[in-house]
Amino acid sequence: MKRLIALLVILCADSAIAAGNISSGNNAAGSSDAGKILFASVCQSCHGQDGAGDGPGAAEFVLRPRPFSQAAFKFDTDSDWEKGSDLDLANVIKNGAAAYGGSALMPSWPALTDENVLDLVAYIRSVGPPP
Numbered sequence: 001m002k003r004l005i006a007l008l009v010i011l012c013a014d015s016a017i018a019a020g021n022i023s024s025g026n027n028a029a030g031s032s033d034a035g036k037i038l039f040a041s042v043c044q045s046c047h048g049q050d051g052a053g054d055g056p057g058a059a060e061f062v063l064r065p066r067p068f069s070q071a072a073f074k075f076d077t078d079s080d081w082e083k084g085s086d087l088d089l090a091n092v093i094k095n096g097a098a099a100y101g102g103s104a105l106m107p108s109w110p111a112l113t114d115e116n117v118l119d120l121v122a123y124i125r126s127v128g129p130p131p
């Protein structure tokens with residue numbers, strides 16, 4: 001598993017792409033159904049089913065991802081004093097958490113399109129508490 005994670009990190013190392021035209025706020029326009037499918041194939045290994053933070057890939061991490069169900073988001077990537085806005089989630093997904101002082105265990109995903117990212121944000125919202 002460690003080798004898989006190392007490979008992921010290497011594959012995703014050349015990142016730092018801005019999250020395009022995704023705005024601040026909390027009204028992701030993406031499709032949570034499409035996001036769910038993508039999440040299951042790319043993110044669930046670490047983030048667990050429904051983003052509970054208990055995926056097998058994260059079992060040996062010192063720092064585990066927080067459950068999305070609690071929406072206890074950590075990153076304010078655009079310094080607007082709001083953590084976990086659509087733009088914050090999108091930035092972390094595209095650029096990785098290390099770009100914002102977080103853990104390199106959350107890699108960057110430069111291959112995802114803005115649409116993919118919006119779908120993932122919509123999915124993360126869908127497993128969170130009601131607005």
Ligand code: HEC
Pocket residue numbers: 005008039042043044045046047057058061063064065066072073074075084089090092093097101102103104105106107109120
């Ligand atoms: C290799 C394991 C791993 C994979 C795969 C992974 N993540 Fe993460 N993710 C993490 C860890 C660990 C953190 C916590 C980082 C921190 O707190 O510094 C995290 C944090 C996040 C956050 C930040 C939430 C906050 O607290 O503000 C988001 C959003 C996120 N991940 C989304 C995703 C999405 C979407 C995918 C799939 C495209 C994904 N992650 C794939 C390990 C992973």
